[in-house]
Structure formats: C-alpha cells, structure tokens
Amino acid sequence: MYQYDQHDQKLVDQRSQEFRQQVSRRLSGLISEDEFKPLRLMNGLYLQLHAYMLRVAIPYGVLSSAQMRKLAYIADRYDRGYGHFTTRQNIQFNWPALVDTPDILDELASIQMHAIQTSGNCIRNITTDPFAGVAADEEVDPRPLAELLRQWSTLHPEFRYLPRKFKFAITGSANDRAAIKVHDIGLRLKSGADGKVLVDIWLGGGQGRTPKIAQLFRENVSITELLPYLEATMRVYNRYGRRDNKYKARIKILLAEVGLAELQAEVEEVFSKIDKSRFEPVEAELSRLDSRFIKPLYHEIPEDENPEPDEPANLAVSLTGTSDLNAPVAHEYNRWLERNVKQHKQHGYAIVVVSLKRIEGIPGDASADEMREFASIADDYSHSELRVTHRQNVVLPHVKQTDLASVWQRLSDANLATSNIDLPSDIIACPGMDYCALATARSIPVAQEIAAHIRAKEKVTSVGDLSVNISGCINACAHHHVANIGILGLDRGGVENYQITLGGRSDENARIGERMGRGLLASEIAPAVDRIIDVYLDKRQLTETFSDTYQRIGKAAFKDSIYGDDHAIQTA
Amino acid sequence: MTMKNNRENDDKRMGIIIANDLRSGLTVFLTVAGEWTEQLSEAMVVVDEIGASDALSIAAKDEADNIVTGAYLTDSSESGEPIVLREALRVCGPSVDYQPGRSYSKCHPGLPSRSAACQVELAYSVSGEA
Numbered sequence: 001m002y003q004y005d006q007h008d009q010k011l012v013d014q015r016s017q018e019f020r021q022q023v024s025r026r027l028s029g030l031i032s033e034d035e036f037k038p039l040r041l042m043n044g045l046y047l048q049l050h051a052y053m054l055r056v057a058i059p060y061g062v063l064s065s066a067q068m069r070k071l072a073y074i075a076d077r078y079d080r081g082y083g084h085f086t087t088r089q090n091i092q093f094n095w096p097a098l099v100d101t102p103d104i105l106d107e108l109a110s111i112q113m114h115a116i117q118t119s120g121n122c123i124r125n126i127t128t129d130p131f132a133g134v135a136a137d138e139e140v141d142p143r144p145l146a147e148l149l150r151q152w153s154t155l156h157p158e159f160r161y162l163p164r165k166f167k168f169a170i171t172g173s174a175n176d177r178a179a180i181k182v183h184d185i186g187l188r189l190k191s192g193a194d195g196k197v198l199v200d201i202w203l204g205g206g207q208g209r210t211p212k213i214a215q216l217f218r219e220n221v222s223i224t225e226l227l228p229y230l231e232a233t234m235r236v237y238n239r240y241g242r243r244d245n246k247y248k249a250r251i252k253i254l255l256a257e258v259g260l261a262e263l264q265a266e267v268e269e270v271f272s273k274i275d276k277s278r279f280e281p282v283e284a285e286l287s288r289l290d291s292r293f294i295k296p297l298y299h300e301i302p303e304d305e306n307p308e309p310d311e312p313a314n315l316a317v318s319l320t321g322t323s324d325l326n327a328p329v330a331h332e333y334n335r336w337l338e339r340n341v342k343q344h345k346q347h348g349y350a351i352v353v354v355s356l357k358r359i360e361g362i363p364g365d366a367s368a369d370e371m372r373e374f375a376s377i378a379d380d381y382s383h384s385e386l387r388v389t390h391r392q393n394v395v396l397p398h399v400k401q402t403d404l405a406s407v408w409q410r411l412s413d414a415n416l417a418t419s420n421i422d423l424p425s426d427i428i429a430c431p432g433m434d435y436c437a438l439a440t441a442r443s444i445p446v447a448q449e450i451a452a453h454i455r456a457k458e459k460v461t462s463v464g465d466l467s468v469n470i471s472g473c474i475n476a477c478a479h480h481h482v483a484n485i486g487i488l489g490l491d492r493g494g495v496e497n498y499q500i501t502l503g504g505r506s507d508e509n510a511r512i513g514e515r516m517g518r519g520l521l522a523s524e525i526a527p528a529v530d531r532i533i534d535v536y537l538d539k540r541q542l543t544e545t546f547s548d549t550y551q552r553i554g555k556a557a558f559k560d561s562i563y564g565d566d567h568a569i570q571t572a
Numbered sequence: 573m574t575m576k577n578n579r580e581n582d583d584k585r586m587g588i589i590i591a592n593d594l595r596s597g598l599t600v601f602l603t604v605a606g607e608w609t610e611q612l613s614e615a616m617v618v619v620d621e622i623g624a625s626d627a628l629s630i631a632a633k634d635e636a637d638n639i640v641t642g643a644y645l646t647d648s649s650e651s652g653e654p655i656v657l658r659e660a661l662r663v664c665g666p667s668v669d670y671q672p673g674r675s676y677s678k679c680h681p682g683l684p685s686r687s688a689a690c691q692v693e694l695a696y697s698v699s700g701e702a
Contacts, residue, residue: 029638033635033642047642049599049661439658444668
C-alpha cells in the first residue's frame with residue numbers, strides 16, 4: 001500500500017476545496033451547466049440516466065481495508081448502499097447528489113483517495129496487474145512505476161486537454177493480466193541482464209468502435225529514459241491527434257494514419273530535444289516511492305514445510321461433523337480452491353480472488369455490507385490489503401495457505417464464495433442502459449441470464465478458462481472485443497439487439513474477436529452462448545483453450561451453432 | 573438556449589418533459605403547474621405542438637434558473653409513460669435489482685419505487701418487446 005506524503009495529501013485536499021467552490025458557484029447560478037460540465041468531469045462526476053455518477057479512482061487497483069470501509073460508508077451515507085467496480089479498477093457510485101459531492105471528495109481525501117482524472121480528455125487512472133507484487137510469475141513489481149506515472153500524469157499542465165482520453169496499463173509478468181495490448185500505451189516491465197529494469201512500450205491499442213491491438217513501439221527502454229520518452233510520446237499525440245472528430249481522436253487512429261515508422265521518428269525527434277535532467281534521478285525517486293509502500297510482513301515458513309490448505313475432508317469434519325468428501329460443503333470448498341486461489345510468490349501464502357459474479361447478482365457490484373466484510377477479512381487474513389481486478393472482482397493478496405479454509409468460511413457466510421473465477425459465468429458487464437446515458441442496450445440482465453444458463457454446465461464439466469464479456473454500446477467498456485465470447489448490445493429500431501464476436505483474448509497474445517453475423521434478440525443470447533460452449537467442448541483437443549480451438553477449427557462450426565437451421569432467428 | 577426534442581414524430585405523438593434535478597440529479601418531470609416532480613403520474617402530457625413549445629419554454633427558463641438540467645421532450649403514451657426503452661428506464665429506474673431482496677422503497681423511504689406498470693414493461697423481456 002502506497003502512503004501519501006504531505007505533497008500528495010495537499011494536492012487532493014486542495015482539489016477537494018476547489019471543487020467545493022465550483023459546485024457552490026454552479027448551485028448559485030454563477031456558472032452555467034456548459035461551464036460546469038468540464039469541471040465536474042475532471043472530478044469524475046458524470047450525469048447519467050437516473051442521477052449523477054461519481055467515479056472514484058483506485059490507483060492500480062490497490063485498496064487498504066480502511067479505504068474499503070470508507071467506500072462502504074460513502075455508499076451508505078451518500079448513495080444507495082452499493083458501488084460498482086469497473087473494468088478500469090475504479091468504483092462508481094450511481095446515485096450521489098451534486099450537493100453532497102464536495103463532502104464525498106473530502107471523505108475520500110481523508111483516506112488518500114480522490115476522483116481526479118477519472119473522466120475527461122486526460123491521462124486516466126493507471127491500471128496494472130491485480131496480482132502485482134505477489135504473483136508467482138512476476139519479474140518486476142509494477143506498482144512503484146505505476147505510482148510514479150500517477151504522480152507524473154496527475155494535473156500535468158501539458159496533458160490536461162488531450163485530443164481524447166488516454167489510458168495506460170502496466171504489467172511486470174510475461175502472463176499479461178492487465179490487458180496492456182488494448183490500451184493507448186501498455187508497458188511491459190522486464191528484468192534486464194544486469195538486473196536493471198527494462199520497459200517495452202506498446203502503443204495504439206484500444207477498443208471502442210475501432211478496436212486495435214497495440215504495436216511494439218519501442219523495446220528495452222531504460223527506466224531513466226522512460227518518463228521523458230513517454231512525455232515525448234504524449235507531446236506528439238497532443239500535437240497531431242485529431243481534434244476535429246472525437247471518433248478519430250485516439251492515438252490508435254493517429255498510429256494507423258501516419259504509420260509506425262513515421263510516428264516513431266516523430267517521437268524520437270521530440271525525445272532528443274527533451275531536457276532529461278528534469279526527470280532525474282528517476283531511480284532514486286522510484287526507490288523513494290517504493291519505500292512508501294507498506295510491505296506485508298510475511299510469516300516466514302521454512303521451505304521444507306509445505307503448509308497446504310485444509311483438505312476438504314478436514315473442512316467437512318469441522319463444518320458438518322462428517323468426513324464425507326462428497327459432502328456438498330467439501331465439494332464447494334474444493335472447487336473454490338481450484339478456481340479462486342492463485343499461486344503466491346511467497347512460500348506458504350496464496351492469492352484469493354473473490355468473485356463479484358454471483359449468478360443472481362450484478363457483475364462488479366458490491367453492497368456496503370459486503371465492502372465492510374471485505375475489509376474485515378482483509379484485516380484478519382490479508383494484511384489489511386485488497387485489490388480490484390479489471391475483470392470486476394476483488395482480491396485478497398496475502399492469505400496464508402493455512403487460513404484458506406477460514407477465509408472461505410467467512411466468504412461463504414457472506415454469500416461471497418462463488419467459485420467461478422475465469423469461468424464463463426465470471427462475466428464482465430458494463431452498467432449498460434440500466435444506468436449509462438451512452439448505452440444502446442442493457443447488458444446486466446443479459447449477463448445474468450447467461451450466467452444462470454451456463455452455471456450448471458460449469459459445475460458438471462471442465463469448461464475451464466473462458467471469458468464472456470458484454471458491453472451495452474460500441475464504446476466497449478466491458479472489453480467485449482477481446483473476450484473469447486464477446487457480446488455487444490445495440491439498438492435496432494427500438495429493440496435491443498446483440499452481436500456476438502468470438503476468438504478474442506486480452507492476454508499477452510491479445511486478439512480482436514471476429515464478428516459472427518447478424519445480431520440476436522436478448523432472449524436468444526444465453527442459449528446461443530450455451531451452444532457455442534458446446535461446440536468448444538466437443539471440438540477441443542486435450543487442454544486446448546477456447547482461443548486455441550477457435551483458431552484451429554475456424555468460425556464455421558461456431559457460427560453454425562448460432563445461426564444453424566435448428567435455431568430460428570427472429571431478427572434480420 | 574436550444575432545447576432537445578427527441579420525439580420521433582412531432583405531429584402524432586404525445587410527450588412529457590424530462591430532466592435532471594440540478595441538486596440531486598434525479599430524474600424529474602414537468603407538471604401542469606410548471607413545477608418538477610419525481611412522480612411520473614404527476615407529469616404533464618403534452619398533446620400538441622403549441623403545448624410542446626410552451627412546456628419547452630418553461631424548461632429552458634428553469635434550466636437558466638438552475639433548477640433542472642438536461643431537459644427535453646420525449647414521446648409518451650396518453651398516460652405519460654415513455655415509449656422509447658431508454659426513456660422508460662429513466663422513468664422506472666434500473667430494470668435489475670441492485671441488491672436482490674432489497675427494494676428502493678425499503679432502502680430509501682420516500683423515494684419513488686417502480687410502478688407496477690413499469691415492472692411489467694421492463695421485466696426482462698426476452699421477447700425483445702420492451
């Protein structure tokens with residue numbers, strides 16, 4: 001957990017005071033809505049379908065238990081008792097009153113949080129691997145650099161009015177859990193031969209109406225050169241990015257229009273003229289930032305000890321008084337261990353992913369009570385730390401393996417032990433037209449229908465990892481383009497209509513999914529997804545993933561499962 | 573100030589004026605008395621162009637006076653229920669329970685709960701008829 005210094009705190013305190021004055025001027029009529037709108041957006045305050053919506057930044061998805069409790073308090077005190085965790089590791093409150101927002105920002109500032117740059121044409125919240133610093137496969141912990149970029153980009157005077165919003169993502173692992181190749185800039189941190197950190201810069205990725213996979217823009221950038229190089233890149237984008245058409249204003253369009261070589265040459269020229277001394281000493285600054293992260297004091301467990309989590313049989317005994325491994329409780333616990341517990345870099349510890357995808361629930365939503373329970377469990381078992389994932393789940397990053405049974409019991413008691421991480425029912429869904437003013441169709445009820453439809457299959461077959469993402473409009477907030485099964489909700493003559501794309505993926509081998517054909521009615525989506533999964537289960541070889549099978553056999557069999565003669569299609 | 577009119581056919585449809593209350597942000601409707609209400613049942617139903625023009629003038633003034641924001645005219649039925657799905661959702665609230673087992677009225681006494689008519693119209697209609 002990064003701890004603010006006095007400068008960080010002063011900045012958010014002053015920002016909160018400034019916004020209080022802006023709101024006051026708006027309410028008294030001194031400024032119009034047209035004048036106020038860019039000011040509120042700079043503080044994450046939207047006006048949505050039903051009410052204002054406040055988007056709060058969770059930098060690189062890391063939260064303390066105290067911060068989670070404060071979010072719960074805000075949900076109860078100023079909202080309707082819940083919040084929505086987003087695909088950018090933020091949280092959104094759907095019902096705050098304008099008159100309360102200055103108080104909410106004060107509450108956030110009191111626990112080192114804010115809503116700065118969660119909207120507007122600026123550099124947005126920096127996202128990273130939700131397992132940063134604890135993943136067994138990690139080469140470099142991306143959090144100190146993520147914090148450096150957060151500080152560099154926050155209120156950067158040159159980049160406050162970019163042609164369009166700009167998103168960074170960082171990973172320090174070969175296995176990309178941060179989807180860096182579908183961001184404006186993705187950074188892959190590596191450990192160089194001399195132990196120094198090197199960075200590959202991927203540029204021009206993105207989704208929305210023109211989905212693109214990022215291109216490798218510059219390889220093996222040293223840490224000392226990184227910030228000036230990024231500044232040069234942003235400067236070039238700020239100068240040449242199109243401002244005449246917001247649909248063509250992202251850097252991915254600039255890259256496509258001028259080409260990789262020309263854009264690289266332009267950035268190199270600007271980079272050569274930048275005064276690098278302004279950024280020195282970066283390594284010392286990174287060390288300083290690193291020192292402000294509270295590190296968990298792990299209980300050292302000798303390597304020759306292998307503390308496995310409680311066996312399901314033991315759990316069955318403690319919970320039911322029997323040692324029946326077939327007891328439902330033992331089965332559920334075993335399944336949770338298999339799906340929701342990930343390998344930790346520290347011997348004797350585990351990473352626990354808590355699913356926010358209960359079958360009857362709303363993907364990414366958590367009630368205030370649930371937030372408080374997360375905080376309490378984190379205090380008891382995870383060094384008071386939590387993470388939020390871009391797949392809209394919550395992580396307990398430092399759990400002793402010997403505590404796993406207790407953690408599962410606590411989660412189970414709170415109805416939070418759904419064992420479906422990375423399964424098809426672990427659906428990413430945007431708020432859709434149930435909340436969002438931009439949406440063209442609902443996504444939440446369709447996600448619920450799909451989850452209900454396929455959950456039984458997940459339990460009796462080894463479907464394995466398979467992503468299903470559903471967006472309620474072309475802006476693709478739910479990353480449907482890079483889902484194995486992507487669903488896009490549109491309006492067709494006043495009726496919700498859903499297009500299916502297949503074969504996408506957001507990892508280190510990111511691909512944009514292929515559109516299958518005409519859209520389906522909402523009622524047709526869940527059965528169609530079910531049939532698509534059946535094709536995969538029927539055709540896959542050995543341990544093939546969905547993407548592997550799709551690449552090998554092509555789209556025909558899958559498309560036939562959607563539109564074949566046996567499946568009457570009601571829409572044209 | 574240019575007021576938005578999202579009606580598909582100005583001549584044949586009725587409509588209501590919908591906006592957000594500036595202070596709370598909640599969806600509100602213009603009443604016959606020229607005031608704003610959160611209750612759809614109290615909304616004024618505009619039946620012709622003269623009525624629409626007058627209503628939009630009131631809305632524009634109230635926007636200028638910082639009472640509401642984002643006001644516009646939208647198609648409705650004779651009883652004032654919006655015809656377009658998006659607007660129906662604005663009126664009725666999300667079509668999903670944000671917390672299963674809890675209702676708005678339970679959590680927030682005094683706030684409008686979804687009407688029976690809206691429940692029927694917006695119940696997740698797999699037939700796509702909403």
